[in-house]
Amino acid sequence: MKANIMYAAGDVRVEELPVPRLLEQTDVILKVVAACVCGSDLHPYRSMHPHEHGEGEAMGHEVIGKIEEMGSDVSGFKKGDLVVVPFAYGDNTCPFCQEGLMTSCEHGGFMTGCQAEFVRVPQAQGSMFKLPDEIDEDSPLLPSLLTLSDVYGTGYHAAVMGRVNEDTTVTVIGDGAVGLLAVLSAKKLGAKKIILMGRHKERTDLGIEFGATNVISERGEEGVAKVRDLTNGEGTHVVLECVGLKPAYDMSVGIVRSGGVISRVGVPQYDEAAVGFESLFGRNITLTGGPAPTRAYMEELLPDILDGAVKPGRVFDVTVDLDGVPEGYRAMNNREALKVLIRP
Amino acid sequence: MKANIMYAAGDVRVEELPVPRLLEQTDVILKVVAACVCGSDLHPYRSMHPHEHGEGEAMGHEVIGKIEEMGSDVSGFKKGDLVVVPFAYGDNTCPFCQEGLMTSCEHGGFMTGCQAEFVRVPQAQGSMFKLPDEIDEDSPLLPSLLTLSDVYGTGYHAAVMGRVNEDTTVTVIGDGAVGLLAVLSAKKLGAKKIILMGRHKERTDLGIEFGATNVISERGEEGVAKVRDLTNGEGTHVVLECVGLKPAYDMSVGIVRSGGVISRVGVPQYDEAAVGFESLFGRNITLTGGPAPTRAYMEELLPDILDGAVKPGRVFDVTVDLDGVPEGYRAMNNREALKVLIRP
Numbered sequence: 311m312k313a314n315i316m317y318a319a320g321d322v323r324v325e326e327l328p329v330p331r332l333l334e335q336t337d338v339i340l341k342v343v344a345a346c347v348c349g350s351d352l353h354p355y356r357s358m359h360p361h362e363h364g365e366g367e368a369m370g371h372e373v374i375g376k377i378e379e380m381g382s383d384v385s386g387f388k389k390g391d392l393v394v395v396p397f398a399y400g401d402n403t404c405p406f407c408q409e410g411l412m413t414s415c416e417h418g419g420f421m422t423g424c425q426a427e428f429v430r431v432p433q434a435q436g437s438m439f440k441l442p443d444e445i446d447e448d449s450p451l452l453p454s455l456l457t458l459s460d461v462y463g464t465g466y467h468a469a470v471m472g473r474v475n476e477d478t479t480v481t482v483i484g485d486g487a488v489g490l491l492a493v494l495s496a497k498k499l500g501a502k503k504i505i506l507m508g509r510h511k512e513r514t515d516l517g518i519e520f521g522a523t524n525v526i527s528e529r530g531e532e533g534v535a536k537v538r539d540l541t542n543g544e545g546t547h548v549v550l551e552c553v554g555l556k557p558a559y560d561m562s563v564g565i566v567r568s569g570g571v572i573s574r575v576g577v578p579q580y581d582e583a584a585v586g587f588e589s590l591f592g593r594n595i596t597l598t599g600g601p602a603p604t605r606a607y608m609e610e611l612l613p614d615i616l617d618g619a620v621k622p623g624r625v626f627d628v629t630v631d632l633d634g635v636p637e638g639y640r641a642m643n644n645r646e647a648l649k650v651l652i653r654p
Numbered sequence: 655m656k657a658n659i660m661y662a663a664g665d666v667r668v669e670e671l672p673v674p675r676l677l678e679q680t681d682v683i684l685k686v687v688a689a690c691v692c693g694s695d696l697h698p699y700r701s702m703h704p705h706e707h708g709e710g711e712a713m714g715h716e717v718i719g720k721i722e723e724m725g726s727d728v729s730g731f732k733k734g735d736l737v738v739v740p741f742a743y744g745d746n747t748c749p750f751c752q753e754g755l756m757t758s759c760e761h762g763g764f765m766t767g768c769q770a771e772f773v774r775v776p777q778a779q780g781s782m783f784k785l786p787d788e789i790d791e792d793s794p795l796l797p798s799l800l801t802l803s804d805v806y807g808t809g810y811h812a813a814v815m816g817r818v819n820e821d822t823t824v825t826v827i828g829d830g831a832v833g834l835l836a837v838l839s840a841k842k843l844g845a846k847k848i849i850l851m852g853r854h855k856e857r858t859d860l861g862i863e864f865g866a867t868n869v870i871s872e873r874g875e876e877g878v879a880k881v882r883d884l885t886n887g888e889g890t891h892v893v894l895e896c897v898g899l900k901p902a903y904d905m906s907v908g909i910v911r912s913g914g915v916i917s918r919v920g921v922p923q924y925d926e927a928a929v930g931f932e933s934l935f936g937r938n939i940t941l942t943g944g945p946a947p948t949r950a951y952m953e954e955l956l957p958d959i960l961d962g963a964v965k966p967g968r969v970f971d972v973t974v975d976l977d978g979v980p981e982g983y984r985a986m987n988n989r990e991a992l993k994v995l996i997r998p
Contacts, residue, residue: 405888406912406913409913411912411913411938413938414912414913414937414938471938471940544749559929568750568755568758569750569753569755569758574935577931577935578929578930578931578935580930581928581929581930581931581932581933582926582927582928582929582930583926583927583929583930584925584926585903585922585924585925585926585927585929585941586922586924586925586926586927587921587922587925588925589925590941590944591918591921591922591943591944591945592757592944592945593758593944594755594757594758594815594942594943594944594945594947595942595944596815596940596941596942597929597934597940597941597942598938598939598940598941598942599935599938600934600935600936600937600938600939601935601936601938603938
């Protein structure tokens with residue numbers, strides 16, 4: 311089968327590999343129907359060092375697929391079922407999963423190898439979410455449904471952890487797919503003022519359609535000042551940080567209102583940051599967020615997609631087949647594409 | 655009048671000063687009935703550099719007093735009323751105060767000069783909390799009522815911000831007055847497992863009376879391992895960090911359960927700390943806390959003190975008059991005293 315392997319920064323190759331086999335009886339093998347390239351895939355695409363033995367990494371952690379083969383411990387599904395899989399799989403029975411935190415599952419891990427014809431899903435019974443029978447692989451809703459795997463669930467996690475509601479003002483930092491879907495999520499949770507910080511007009515325009523009430527292209531201290539101008543000098547109750555770089559953290563501190571929340575879903579590319587009296591403590595700022603347990607949100611987010619109330623799949627602006635994935639990485643990395651959909 | 659002034663590390667002096675006067679019509683002058691030395695007063699007591707002009711700082715931010723003189727803008731109180739004042743005063747009308755965050759009041763600040771015969775209270779109407787008529791200055795409840803000014807309210811703030819409830823396990827770091835009252839607060843909010851980390855037996859014994867179910871004297875990695883031993887390897891849902899030093903922060907990260915909360919009320923003596931994937935983000939840890947808006951908790955915490963259900967005043971183990979304050983600092987700094995009550 312065809313699969314996309316990353317060997318080093320800028321080096322993604324389509325290769326011929328054996329179809330994956332069941333390794334555990336809790337596994338399922340999916341035929342990939344839709345996958346995509348994630349903003350977080352761009353981190354290794356920019357920085358990965360070649361492995362000394364020439365080994366690469368099977369890329370892709372977002373997938374909708376058709377069940378091809380099931381381990382004997384998987385029940386409640388059948389061959390041919392169309393399912394969406396969260397980027398963080400888990401058993402969905404351990405105490406952490408029961409609390410909605412599959413990203414800390416005792417038997418959990420992160421999906422890999424979805425940018426391929428077939429993929430193995432560990433802990434499949436707990437992880438897989440069956441799509442309604444009326445959805446088939448040609449459904450126009452498929453791109454939106456695929457966002458349940460990661461980016462919509464991640465934006466929603468940011469908003470939930472940030473305790474967004476109808477009384478909170480919100481700033482979203484980042485106009486990537488997660489940032490835009492954080493806007494959509496803040497809107498869904500009732501926020502009336504949603505300030506989107508981003509500098510790519512075609513993206514922020516989509517952000518406005520998703521619910522952003524203001525767009526700010528400035529960064530750093532200028533960006534902070536602009537947000538304060540819009541909020542009576544106070545800053546916003548919530549900051550959804552969807553970038554993961556240190557300057558975005560520092561900007562969050564500048565933007566957040568006293569007593570407010572900084573909710574991070576951009577994977578931090580730094581270890582230490584300001585948390586002392588001046589930055590967080592003195593103003594009772596809460597810092598929260600982390601990898602999104604997207605499986606836990608699927609039931610809740612599905613209906614609005616099915617009835618067309620939201621169209622998170624609009625973040626996909628380029629579609630490729632498996633041979634086109636390396637070009638998809640290049641385009642996303644150069645910001646020519648917002649998010650690349652893969653239809654094998 | 656007598657007042658205690660700190661000039662440098664280890665240098666607190668009783669001096670004769672003029673009785674403070676009203677500076678604003680929103681001020682009140684109190685005759686101090688009870689005050690105390692705070693654990694946070696020990697930070698300057700250990701580190702304060704002498705001022706080049708020989709000026710000192712009027713110490714003390716916790717007080718119960720009798721109204722001696724009122725500005726014309728203060729209503730709803732009368733001369734002779736016995737009131738407790740939060741260490742962070744405020745107007746109690748601005749948006750932040752209305753949200754319960756007087757520590758971010760637009761007209762707020764921190765009390766000073768309570769270790770004296772008289773003290774000026776700014777923003778007095780919003781800040782003062784009138785004690786019930788049956789309480790007079792000889793009431794045996796006075797020490798417990800004084801803890802509403804700071805240490806009980808601060809321990810309670812830690813627990814509230816940490817979202818302690820009957821389903822959460824809790825670790826309290828620190829066996830000072832705030833740590834012990836964080837134990838009492840966690841108990842009040844229903845926590846069934848409360849692990850107290852401290853190494854002074856007479857203090858941790860009081861912690862047990864306040865509700866601690868386990869005491870751990872180890873620190874650092876050993877301390878972390880002990881907490882994990884007690885919690886099925888997981889750590890506790892909530893960590894109440896009542897120390898403020900970097901090692902206590904790092905220990906909190908090691909102790910907190912995935913998806914849990916670190917709530918800080920110990921004033922951080924550091925600016926930067928670990929917040930990256932390994933420490934907070936990867937496990938969806940929330941970091942919260944800050945200076946406690948103790949005024950906001952007084953109505954809620956008063957009844958249990960009045961009916962004797964809780965006795966937070968037990969943290970006071972030494973009583974001095976104003977002349978005895980310098981000795982009180984010395985004793986607290988040497989850990990001969992837990993908390994020093996001042997009766998002028």
